[in-house]
Amino acid sequence: MKIGITGLNNVDSPGPGVPVIRAIKDKYKSNCTIIGLIYDSLEPGAYMENVAEKSYMIPYPSSGLDSLLIRLKKIHEIEKFDIIIPTLDSELYGFVKLTPKLEEMGIKTFLPTLDQLNFRAKDKLYDFFKNSGIRVPKNILITSPEDFKKFEDEFEYPVVIKGIFYDAYIVKNEDEAISAFNKMRFKWGVPIIVQEFVKGDEYNVAALGDGTGAMVGGVPMKKLTITDKGKAWAGITIADPDLKELAEKIMDKLKWRSGIELEFVKEEKSNEYYLLEVNPRFPAWVYLAVAAGQNLPAALIDLMNGKEVKKFTEYEIGKIFIRYSWDLITDIKKFEEITVKGVLSNG
Amino acid sequence: MRKYKISSNLAISENGFLFYPLTGESFTVNQMGVQILNLLKKEEKPEQIISAIIDEYDTDHATAERDLGEFLTQLKNYKLVNEL
């Protein structure tokens, strides 16, 4: 079974590709061959041992679907993929739109629909879950810094300023808001999301949906410490039946088909969970779920292969992950190979 | 056109990868670029390089001269060559 996977950028703000590969290899061992699909010639996963047998450069989704498809076709001629798993937010729209074409080529994917992607988009979340019993912090979209004035009455500082794909800043006043807006605008374009700030502890759930509304499995985690970029550095699996029930309710409403990460804040005042974000792919910490007894990425492979997948009901509580860094040493020959030829063998 | 001297120990691979050990910078060049760099290594003068190009490729003197000039300016800006 040949599987193409993206997101091998295992850096300070890591993509989920490497942990997803690790999980799949845990179960399928030598029965699978992993091909990395990378956007940057320095994505560590392409150089790491026992991760990808080979890695190919592919064009950024922002450079258009045509060139991505042409490139994938070329790689497919050589590799004959059975499955492709995109793992990054910003590429998903592209891959979802390419799904029929990939199917024609005989490549399986297991992705949400465009509508589902849109519902969970940061700017639509509030509206989508309105009147559903699932709390979501209020948010609005803005396209220019002047908009902060217009919405003065609707929000109280601090607020959270978020990019449509990535990044978030907590700002305490209009000046900070405008500066955050500008930073974000240059990086990710407009619109920018202004969101009500809910104070409390953060909780995350890594889960897998089968597309019918059922949650195949889901493991909640509390971040123990975070990096200065707000990414989990260490986290622990926790037992909270309320959180699991809430996650199931969300999955049922979304009818999610793929891996997913739900981000919550438990508000200090009310002790209620607020759904902050729905990330349309497995989180980079998904291997914690595997270690706790739920190999969600392997289950995703089974779903793609049409196998019957039993729902996970248990997981081990108190499992901890600690992310660490490790300096991989490689030779300039490898860097040259990927830079010039766009492919790197690591077998 | 002036003569240029290519920085010693610039590593040029046949498939167009350039590594400059002094600074740790790397570059990619197309095949025409590789060919010119190799000619520069042999200390060929710009006029000789231009003749070599128009002998082998379907182009005229003016185009080859103009493109070479720009290429050399870029190499100079990247500090990969010195003007003599």
Added chain:
Amino acid sequence: MDKKVYERPVIIKQYSGLMNKFGGTTDQTPIKDIDGVSVKQLVEDFGSPLFVMSEDKIRANQRKMLRIFKTRYPKVQFAWSYKTNYLDSVCSVFHQEGSWAEVVSEFEYDKARKLGVPGEKIIFNGPEKSSSALIKAIKENAKIHIDHFDELYQIIEITESLNLKANVAIRVNMDVGIYPKWDRFGFNYENGEAEAALRRIVVNDKLNLIGLHTHIGTYIMSAEPYRLAAVKIVELFNKLIDEYDITLEYIDMGGGLPSNNTLKGQYLEADQILPSYEQFADAVTSPLFDTKLSGDKMPLLILESGRALIDDAGYLISEVIGNKRLADGRRAVILNAGVNLLFTSFWFKHKIVPAQDTGGFTENSSVYGPLCMNIDCLREEIVLPALKRKDHVVILNTGAYSVTQWMQFITMRPKVVMIMQDKTVELIRDSENLEYITSPEKLPEKLKEFSL
């Protein structure tokens, strides 16, 4: 002996972080022909820059869109939005496909009439309608969409003084959750202005109220606002039946559907994030089944789609004037077509594709036009292979608004051709010349003489 194909030498520095984001090779295929006619031949015959319209594509777009709406709602009528592209040949293709005309000025109105569109098949929109235009339109039974109260009173005055009866609708604006809100056109729904206007119209026996119109914006990127707009229009429609016993002939949902062009500041390409036209059609049509009418009595749905029908049927062929290295090392390509011909490049990232084979080695480039002005930039950043002087490029999705918003500034506007369905090429607008530009000018006698 055949010589090898020459490619300009290129060197690209590798930066960590965005490694190869722009450099390296791509598999971009050149566009060597349009609808089976070679670009080279087109340039030889008609010069460059050259606008090219595809008859086949226009018809295909219109038929597809009509089918999408007709399979969802039984009574659909398109009205071609003249301002999007009012070349006679383009409008005529749409009229042959059965589209009415949607005009926003007296000039456009006259243009439609001159082409032979009957008055009653012209929708007259826009905030400015002169008295002379209104009198003409009223006499010819055009459908006049009233924009504001002063215009309403202007129409009442005309109909009374000339004893005429006018077919009118009002344009309604409303909050559908999008920014910017287009509340400067038409009567507002939420504050009751729209209803006040309708009340004023229905008591006047010289005004024949026949429809309701809304147009929520332009390049709308989600379908939901259309559904909200349709719901509100249907509420008004039903209210007129209930309270005034007036049944309108039509609901005009305007246009604003996006084309495949990507907006500046948008990270992903348009084709990745835009909903399909089917989704838009679902949103527009499903609330219409909630009018108090059914079967044959259901109101006609009018659509004024512009750019979605024409943008990808238009191409701009341009020639490379030169190449340049900017101070920061970036490559710049200078074309003989700039913002003077492609006004839309101020907000769209138009795709620019070479028209001949090139080397595979690409580079991040800026693309400039020929004007002596800093703003004349078609693309700040685009990945292009090395292009030589006199090479050609094809700029895509230029069918909408370019030949209506183009400027004559310091140069003359070029030819426009249409590739017909039988692959012949027709000149549909000749290039301008000095005579054309100067003939409206008047030079006072005492300025004629000078010696230098």
